[in-house]
Amino acid sequence: MGKRAKILCINPWIYDFTAYDLWSKPLGLLYVAAYLKQRGLEVTLLDCLDKFHPELLKRQKREKPRMTRYGSGPLHREVIPTPEVIQFIPRHFARYGLPEDIVIRELRQQERPDAILITTGMTYWYLGPQRIVELCRDIFPGVPILVGGIYASLMPDHAREVLQPEFLVIGPGEIQTADLLADILHLPHLREEHPTEIDDFPYPAFELYRKISYLVVMASRGCPFRCSFCATYLIDSAFSERKPEAVVEEILSQTRQFRVRDVAFYDDALLLQPEKRIKPILRQIKESKRELRFHTPNGLHARFIDEELARLMYECNFKTIRLSLESVAKERRRDIHNKITPGEMTRAVQNLVKAGYQSRDIETYIIMGLPNQPLEEVIETILYANNLGIQVRLASFSPIPGTKDYQRAIENGYLPPDSDPLITNKTVIPLFRTREAYERFKVVSQFANLLNEGVKRGVTFFKPAEFRNALYDALDKTRGWFEE
Ligand code: B12
Ligand code: SF4
Structure with a gap:
């Protein structure tokens, strides 16, 4: 038999003002890698965010990476010049992940691959893929580069122009990539008999890592809803549910194989149709008596948390629970x-508390910075959540091409129609591209943090009315600071 075709998969660095390993793994790329492996290709992975890289640990003089909570933790960071278009943001810009020389050495040590697969994350992270493509072109001239993932799916024209890959894949990549490689590598068997059921695809290829500190799982793909700021349906238009038994089998076998206890769900709609999906999953996990810990960094649909589900979550050891509240304003909720x-929301929190949680264990996402969203709306939502005794996570709006809110932002003149994705970074809050607005948002975030500190310690720093007054006073003080 001839030599097996070699595929090099790469997860690029993150270039951003801030980044954190919040159970972050390039799950889509690992799914594609697993499928290609199953079809007989030799697959290797270079993850620029790998915290366990021995050379990185050596330089950090550590035996294992710094981990703050349940396997998550900070990423190595090197400050780099801020791109001109976002220089007005008074923060350091950085490259997160392995130092560049380690990545270059890793690439040079690789045997020349037959094809390179590069994944892309947030649209405003395109500088990472851009740099990796440059390096791959330099080190492996002539090797075809395939690009896929979130940025590639949401901004294909931009990605084609900036990255100039030989091939760009939009949306789910397993079958499309196998078909493309069948042609590129002249391996017709790659396009034969693709599965039609989501559970017939192999588990993501976590075995390509030397070590992991948590597992990431998806019990479904996509979401049937169409929220005004969200791009999920543009990446994968179908909502595909997996069988509960298959999800449980994956969790139990993969956590055993990789010796991890922490599992993060990446689902957009994990709790939807609870009777036929999440409840059977959790009942089986409970029966297995395995000591795992679960995390839901993506917001949950709290309306499905009835007493039974809350109890199951508690019994199965859900440690990080983030509920999507977004906004208490009626008009916003329609959107x-x-x-x-x-x-x-109140009922869900009550059910969780009844099941055994402290309210401070629960966090909620509140959206801030939507086009025409008054700051008062954000403040009232924060106060509502604080009144429930739960912690607030402010999620800054990041305008995503193709969504209703992106269009609104353009129509309202907040965003130029063909703006650089860098200015859609959640830290930039581009709709308010003035220093003053930036400071006002910072004040709201600081007050929210203060309330969270109170929640964590079980003390009340402010009565709601006092909080409102103190916050508006602080906001008033920011007015006019930055007039030019
Ligand atoms: C899980 C998730 C997170 C996780 C971690 C993600 C990570 N890896 O780091 C957490 C919760 C931390 C997170 C945070 C945020 N997220 Co998020 N997240 C997601 C989510 C739900 C799933 C992504 C995923 O892994 N999907 C699963 C895999 C299987 O699918 P996939 O990646 O698309 O891969 C398939 C294809 O793309 C393709 N493919 C992938 N790679 C490759 C490579 C090649 C070569 C090929 C050929 C094909 C291919 O094949 C794969 C398999 O079919 C998406 C929504 C979505 N449904 O995509 C939002 C999403 C990516 N997030 C989004 C946002 C806005 C955020 C936040 C900014 C929210 C906020 N305001 O705080 C933060 C920012 C984080 C940061 N550090 O800046 C936006 C994207 C915004 C943007 N401008 O790009 C999305 C699209 C949701 C939305 N609102 O519309 N997120
Ligand atoms: S925000 Fe959540 S519920 Fe709304 S469409 Fe996106 S994934 Fe679905």
């Missing part, structure tokens, strides 16, 4: 498909 009413 975000009535994901949750304040009453439903």
Whole structure:
């Protein structure tokens, strides 16, 4: 038999003002890698965010990476010049992940691959893929580069122009990549008999890592809703559910194989149709008596958390629970498909507390910075959540091409129609591209942090009315600071 075709998969660095390993793994790339491996290709992985890289640890003089909570933790960071278009943001810009020389050495040590697969994350992270493509062109001239992932799917024209890959894949990549490689590598068997059921694809290829500190799982792909700021349906238009038994089998076998206890769900709609999906999954996990810990860094649909589900979550050791509240304003809720009413949110928190959680163990996402969203709306939502005794996570709006809110931002003149994705970074809050607005948002975030500190310690720093007054006072003080 001839030599097996070699595929090099790469997860690029993150270039951003801030980044953190919040159970972050290039899950899509690992799915594609697993499928190609299953079809007989030799696959290797270079993850520029690999915290366990021995050379990185040696330089950090550590035996294992710094981990703050349940396998998550900070990423290595090197400050780099801020791109001109976002220089007005008074923060350091950095490259997160392995130092560049380690990556270059890793690439040079690789045997020349037959094809290179590069994944892409947030649209405003395109500088990472751009740099990796440059290096691959230099080190492996003539090797075809395939690009896929979130940025490639959401901004294909931009990605084609900036990265100039030989091939760009939009949307789910397993079958498309196998078909493309069948042609590129003249391996017709790669396009034969693709599975039609989501559970017939192999588990993501975590074995390509030397070590991992947590597992990432998806019990479904996509989301049937269409919230105004969200691009999920543009990446994968179908909502595909997996069988509960298959999800449980994956969790139990993969955590055993990789010796990890922490599992993060990446689902967009994990709790949807709870009776036929999450509840059977958790009942089986509970029966297995395995000591795992679960995390839901992506917001959950809290309306589905009834007493039984809350109990199952508690018994199965859900440690990081983030509920999507977004906004208490009625008009806003229409825009975000009535994901949750304040009453439903209250009930979900009550059920979780009844099941055994402290309210401070629960966090909620609140959106800030939507086009035409008054700051008062954000403040009232923060106060509502604080009143429930839960922690607030402010999620800054990041305008994503193709979504309703992106269009609104353009129509309202907040964003030029063909703006550089860098200015859609969640830290930039581009709709308010003035220093003053930036400072006002910072004040709101600081007050939210203060409330969270109170929640964590079980003390009340402010009565709601006092909080409002103190916050508006602080906001007033920012007015006029930066007039030029
Ligand atoms: C899980 C998730 C997270 C996780 C971690 C993600 C990570 N890896 O680091 C957490 C919760 C931390 C997170 C955070 C945020 N996220 Co998020 N997240 C997601 C989510 C739900 C799933 C991504 C995923 O892994 N999907 C699973 C895999 C299987 O799918 P996939 O990646 O698309 O891969 C397939 C194809 O793309 C393709 N493919 C992938 N790679 C490759 C490579 C090649 C070569 C090929 C050929 C094909 C290919 O094949 C794969 C398999 O079919 C997406 C929504 C979505 N459904 O995509 C949002 C999403 C990516 N997030 C988004 C946002 C806005 C955020 C936040 C900014 C929210 C906020 N305001 O704080 C933060 C920012 C984080 C940061 N550090 O800056 C936006 C994207 C915004 C943008 N401008 O690009 C999305 C699209 C959701 C949305 N609102 O529309 N997120
Ligand atoms: S429910 Fe969540 S994933 Fe679904 S469209 Fe709305 S924001 Fe996106």
